[in-house]
Amino acid sequence: MLQYIVRRLLSAVPVMFGLSIILFAFIHLLPGDPAATILGQHARPELVAAMRQRLGLDLPLWQQYVNYMGDLLRGDLGRSFVNNRPVLDDFLIRFPGTIELTVAAMIYAAGLGIPLGRFAARRPQSTGDAIVTVVSLLGISVPIFVLGLTLQYGFSVQLRWLPATGRIDPRLTIEQVTHFMLIDTLLAGRVDAFIDALRHLILPAIALGSIPLAIITRITRAAVLDVANEDYVRTARAKGLREQRVDGRHIMRNAWLPVVTVLGLQVGGLLAGAVITETVFAWSGVGKWVVEAIEAHDYFVVQSSILMFAFIFLIVNLIVDVGYAFLNPRIRYS
Amino acid sequence: MSRTRFGALIAAATILVTACGGTTATPAPTTAPSTAPGSSEAAPSGSAEAPSQAAEGTPKDGGTLIAAIPGDIASTDTAFIQDSNSSAVSNQVVEGLVGTKPGTTGEIIPVLAQSWDVSADGLTYDFKLRTGVKFHDGTDFNADAVCYNYDRWKNFTGALASPDYSYYYGAVFGGYGANSNMVSCTAKAPDEAVIVLQHPYSSFLLSQTITSFGINSPTALKALDADNADPTKSGYNTGAKGAMVGTGPFMFSEYVASDHITVVKNPDYWNKDGIAHLDSVIFKPYPDQTSTLNALQAGDIDFAFNLNPTDIGTLKSDSKLQAIDRGESCNLFHLAMNQTHKPFDNLKIREAVAAAINKQALIDTFYGGQATPAVTWMPKGGLYAKDESLPAYDPEAAKKLIADSGVPASDLTFDFWYPSNVSRPYMPDPKGIFQAIASDLQAVGFNPTPQTKGWRDGYLKEESTGKYPMWLIGWTCDWAGPDNFLDTAFFYYTDGKPNPEFAYTNDALHDTMKQAEAATDDATAKTLWEKAQDMIRADMPTVPVVNSTPPAGAAAYVKGFVGSGNLTEILNSVWLDK
Numbered sequence: 001m002l003q004y005i006v007r008r009l010l011s012a013v014p015v016m017f018g019l020s021i022i023l024f025a026f027i028h029l030l031p032g033d034p035a036a037t038i039l040g041q042h043a044r045p046e047l048v049a050a051m052r053q054r055l056g057l058d059l060p061l062w063q064q065y066v067n068y069m070g071d072l073l074r075g076d077l078g079r080s081f082v083n084n085r086p087v088l089d090d091f092l093i094r095f096p097g098t099i100e101l102t103v104a105a106m107i108y109a110a111g112l113g114i115p116l117g118r119f120a121a122r123r124p125q126s127t128g129d130a131i132v133t134v135v136s137l138l139g140i141s142v143p144i145f146v147l148g149l150t151l152q153y154g155f156s157v158q159l160r161w162l163p164a165t166g167r168i169d170p171r172l173t174i175e176q177v178t179h180f181m182l183i184d185t186l187l188a189g190r191v192d193a194f195i196d197a198l199r200h201l202i203l204p205a206i207a208l209g210s211i212p213l214a215i216i217t218r219i220t221r222a223a224v225l226d227v228a229n230e231d232y233v234r235t236a237r238a239k240g241l242r243e244q245r246v247d248g249r250h251i252m253r254n255a256w257l258p259v260v261t262v263l264g265l266q267v268g269g270l271l272a273g274a275v276i277t278e279t280v281f282a283w284s285g286v287g288k289w290v291v292e293a294i295e296a297h298d299y300f301v302v303q304s305s306i307l308m309f310a311f312i313f314l315i316v317n318l319i320v321d322v323g324y325a326f327l328n329p330r331i332r333y334s
Numbered sequence: 335m336s337r338t339r340f341g342a343l344i345a346a347a348t349i350l351v352t353a354c355g356g357t358t359a360t361p362a363p364t365t366a367p368s369t370a371p372g373s374s375e376a377a378p379s380g381s382a383e384a385p386s387q388a389a390e391g392t393p394k395d396g397g398t399l400i401a402a403i404p405g406d407i408a409s410t411d412t413a414f415i416q417d418s419n420s421s422a423v424s425n426q427v428v429e430g431l432v433g434t435k436p437g438t439t440g441e442i443i444p445v446l447a448q449s450w451d452v453s454a455d456g457l458t459y460d461f462k463l464r465t466g467v468k469f470h471d472g473t474d475f476n477a478d479a480v481c482y483n484y485d486r487w488k489n490f491t492g493a494l495a496s497p498d499y500s501y502y503y504g505a506v507f508g509g510y511g512a513n514s515n516m517v518s519c520t521a522k523a524p525d526e527a528v529i530v531l532q533h534p535y536s537s538f539l540l541s542q543t544i545t546s547f548g549i550n551s552p553t554a555l556k557a558l559d560a561d562n563a564d565p566t567k568s569g570y571n572t573g574a575k576g577a578m579v580g581t582g583p584f585m586f587s588e589y590v591a592s593d594h595i596t597v598v599k600n601p602d603y604w605n606k607d608g609i610a611h612l613d614s615v616i617f618k619p620y621p622d623q624t625s626t627l628n629a630l631q632a633g634d635i636d637f638a639f640n641l642n643p644t645d646i647g648t649l650k651s652d653s654k655l656q657a658i659d660r661g662e663s664c665n666l667f668h669l670a671m672n673q674t675h676k677p678f679d680n681l682k683i684r685e686a687v688a689a690a691i692n693k694q695a696l697i698d699t700f701y702g703g704q705a706t707p708a709v710t711w712m713p714k715g716g717l718y719a720k721d722e723s724l725p726a727y728d729p730e731a732a733k734k735l736i737a738d739s740g741v742p743a744s745d746l747t748f749d750f751w752y753p754s755n756v757s758r759p760y761m762p763d764p765k766g767i768f769q770a771i772a773s774d775l776q777a778v779g780f781n782p783t784p785q786t787k788g789w790r791d792g793y794l795k796e797e798s799t800g801k802y803p804m805w806l807i808g809w810t811c812d813w814a815g816p817d818n819f820l821d822t823a824f825f826y827y828t829d830g831k832p833n834p835e836f837a838y839t840n841d842a843l844h845d846t847m848k849q850a851e852a853a854t855d856d857a858t859a860k861t862l863w864e865k866a867q868d869m870i871r872a873d874m875p876t877v878p879v880v881n882s883t884p885p886a887g888a889a890a891y892v893k894g895f896v897g898s899g900n901l902t903e904i905l906n907s908v909w910l911d912k
Contacts, residue, residue: 032791038498041809041823042505043794047497054496083408084498084566085591093591149624156632164632165625170594170616171398282402282620282629284593292405292621295755297790 005322012314019310020072023303024065033057034081034297055081068303077308078300080293087304090289095308096179097167097285101277102270104201105209110263113213117220117259118252124225132217139214144273148207148280155203165282168197204281208273212266219262223255230254256327264320268313390893393909395611399892401637401905402620402629406592410578411560411571412548413487414499418901421545422639423617425902426597427470428548428580431461431480431527432539436896436904439664440717440814442539446475446549446581447527456534456854463525467604469551470585471576477521482552484519484529492563499565502546502812506538534852536859540717540813543902554579583610583906594618603906611894611909623757630655630887636910637888637895643762646702649887656890659704660897662715663881666708666819667760667808669771670876674837675803677746682739684874687804689725689732690778693879696770700763701882708878710867712819713811713899715881718863722871724878732778743779750775750782751797751805756789759884760808768806800834811900816863821847825870838875 035051036043052058056067071078077087120132156164167181168174172193174184182201185193227233228251236246274287282288286305293301407420412428415421431447434440444450447461467475487503488510494500495510507514517530531538541547550570555561558577560570570577573589581604584597598614618635620626623642629635631652641649641657649657669691671678678684693707706714709721725731736746752768753761761767765786772782782804787793797805809823826833827844843866850862883899891912897903 030791032788033795036795037790041794042497042501043798044828045799050496051498054493054498079566083406085572086566090591149628152625152628152632156634157628160632163634165620165629165634166618167593169634170400170596170618173596176590176593279622280625282618282622282625284590284619288621289592295790 001322001325005318008318008321012311012318015314016307016311020069020303020307021065023306024068027297027299027302028061028064030297032297034299037297038081068300072304072307077304080301081298082293082296082301087300090301091286091305091308093179094284094286094289097181097283098271098274098278098287100167100180100182100201101204101208101283101285102267102274104205105270105273105277106212106263106266108205109209109212109216109266113216114220114259116213117217117222118224118247120217120221121224121228129221132221136214136217139210139217142210144207144210144276145280147210148204148277151203151207152280162203163196163200164203167200167283168193169200172196204277204283207280208270208277211273212269215266215269216259216262220255220259223258224251227251227254253327257324260320260323260327264317267316271309271313391911393611393894393907394911395909396613397611397910397912399612399615399637399905399908399910400635401615401617401639402626402635403617404619404640405621406619407573407589407595407617409571410573410586410589411565411568412545412550412578412580413483413490413503413560414494414565414571415545416501419617419619422901422903423586423595423597424545424548424578424580425582425904426584426615426906427578427582427586428545428550429582430542430544430547430549431463432542434543434814434898434900434902436907437661437898439662439713439715439811439898439900440540442543446480450539454854456536456852457531459529459531459538460522461527461529463527464604465525467581468602469554469579469581470600471551471554471579473551473553475549475581476524477527478524479552480527480549481519481521482555483549484516484527486555486561487547488514488516488519490561494561494563494565500546502544505812506541506547534854536851536853537813537815537817540815544813545902548580551579583608583904584615587614592619608906610906612905615905627887630889633889636892637886637908639886639901640759641885641887642757643700643702643704643882643885645887646704646885654890656888656892657702658886658888658895658897660883660886660899660901662899663706663713663883664716664811664814664899664901665760665808665882666712666878667705667806667880667882668708668711668876668878669804670797670802670807670836671804672800672802672835672837673839673875674800675748677739677741677748678803680739680741681874682735683741684877685725686732686735686739686778687775687780688874688877689728689735690774690780691771691877691879692727692774694727696767697880699770700767701880702885704885705880705882708881711824711870711876711878712816713814713881715899716811716814716816716819718816718860718867720864720867722867724871729774729778736779746779747781747783748803749785751785751787751793751802753789753793753806754786755791756793758808759810760880760882761806762882764806771806798835800837814900816866817847817851820863820866820870821851825875836875838873840869840873843869 035048035055035057039047039051056064079086116132120129123129152164155162174188174193176184177187178184181197182194185197233246233250236250274285275291278285278287279291290302290305403419403422405419407423408417409415409420412424415424429445432442433445435443446464448464449462451460463477469475487500490500490510497504507516515532515535517532520528522528554576555570558570558574559568562568565571578586583600583603585600587596587598589595595617596614599610599612603609626638627645630638646657649655671684673679697705709724710719712719750772752764756764775782796802797807809819812818825838832839846862846866850859850866853859853862886897891910892908893911894907894909896907
């Protein structure tokens, strides 16, 4: 197993390397010039030229890439063109916000999607199944920003049940130690603040989790239906096992594999969705930061953040693959 | 960048007035020179009451205001601040020698200087400073502190002396070290600082009102290594505890990147009439305008510095909210033409364009009424702005001008560009505005071909180099002087050639503007700047369309806010009626 993990980690190296080239190429292919963007309407040709030189943009592309990769290998993710701060510092401050949001969205999506899928699979073609199907389709079809703004309008503006934006009421002064708001509020011993942070998390988590919820529901339904028709399930029932045991030991145990795979893959979707969700909900995370960086042509922030996202995605999928071994003892990695 | 590009003038009025005889009056060059009190006890910046405030009841002290700004701040060192988000925060904390009167864009008032004298040659500025003022770290504000700041800026080197950091020092003073227009700053006495320039610069005082020339505590600057050759390693620049130490009505408390910035009341503010009512203000970045409106409606925030003009109706229809009119505009939106492209080399055609545009319809549709038709090539309330009697909306007159121009109908087809992925204070909905103007132009016989490009994806670069025949553009003031619009932004010359953006050649205009910028008395400056506007009017190189004021919004219980078109608002007068 250890050997497998090491091999998978090593195989991530060429993937990351290839991705870095593609990213670098794409971002430099984008129309526009960071130097001109920074200077805005103050740009004059000589100022733009000086700025390009300072930012190292006057060098040949290959040299820019080599410099970037050299820094990257030394753990230096570069500096933001906009505020000149090290990208890694800003990433680490913002990343906990994104993790908090994506984990909450995943808990929502999996916590609701799996039971819904099982429910629908147990009564295929029923009214309940039809409703679940329609809700799933809606979840996939409605763009996050539309759902987000609608949730804000309904639950915050009209009903005033939940806050519309932010991670916590800023009047609650909580020292940000870990930058995980739920953890920091508990560290501060502030239950009221913890509840407030939780309330802030609900709408963005629902908005972000809507697409994974739909997918997980559909996959769970399909997987359960698939397994439920297997001979060994019929045999289990025939030998008189209680339905609960059939469901738990024989159906779900085998239906988990595709569901877990999808859970892993959804992490990528959640990180991508966070970009929009964080902007709509004024959520201070990496997603909102990347949007601003793309608009500003802030090369290093975009490149490094996306590389970090990709790396995280690879790790999560590795964890999922390793998880298979525990779910299905027949799987052995070597 | 050469100093002349930024040169300018305005305050000239002021200075110059005094300058004429080396008088001791403290002139305030402003849109209303007569109001300028120079010496001593003129109203300090923090004390102004909003005209509407009387009707708002007796202010209550206490509470926290949560204010949305459109993005995260970029710096906490005022010397490096170039963005409006950082300025919105630092305006509360750091003060300069002079400022603009709340509610105005260009009326200079004493702040940390209580008066000043200008020599007859316009080169020496002798500032009499307030006494008994302390920085937020408890150290004394005095002439040494003033000169420490001015010398610091002048002596920037390396990255610090580049446009991505101290852009405005370089722009206003034309360079650093020996290349700076500032010869020296001398602490003549603890309460007297003398700044000497190499060349007269009639906009000097007005330029000193902007954020970048705020006076910070020398002790705090040194403690957080503000002059580190790599400013990213300076805590003073990056919002560490102990950064942004000024003399203002609020004190910097905390910065959490991308999340919030908190300032707290300064109970020992030197201007006792300007002590803040609020206990604290928390600034939060809200990049999305719809989310900002939702947050305001949901009660997440109390105040929004920047809202879409089309949301004004929503604010006005909700009794729990209020739309805030900032009053005087500090920008200009104009329809630009480049004279190297046909048919815009023809004056009658340019005049026909001017007569074809229905400005009032644009204001009603896209600006929520918070704009006025432009009357010249700068804000209509700006210093030395002259109503140039621009052509009124008259499609028939436009058709006649086209007919008189001799340009055949076949030559009335041209590319008309508008920017995408952007909303500017003077241009909230570029595509909508474009469609309306294009329709106006078609109605009189023009045949514009729609073209667009991303604002940051080449639009700015291409329009500035003269690629577009006709396009939408505008300017928000750095400081509210005619130089900042007519010269710096629009019709400057570089190396003897006109700005390629408009390709508008008028050597006499260039000479007139340079003379105006070097004028040492108000009357001369006024005459010259008005003459410059007349010259531009005669050539109609672009069509001024509107001056707008970007709207703010707030909960109804927020009282006492004094808006300014140049967005230099100080929140010490704000209080919460709840």
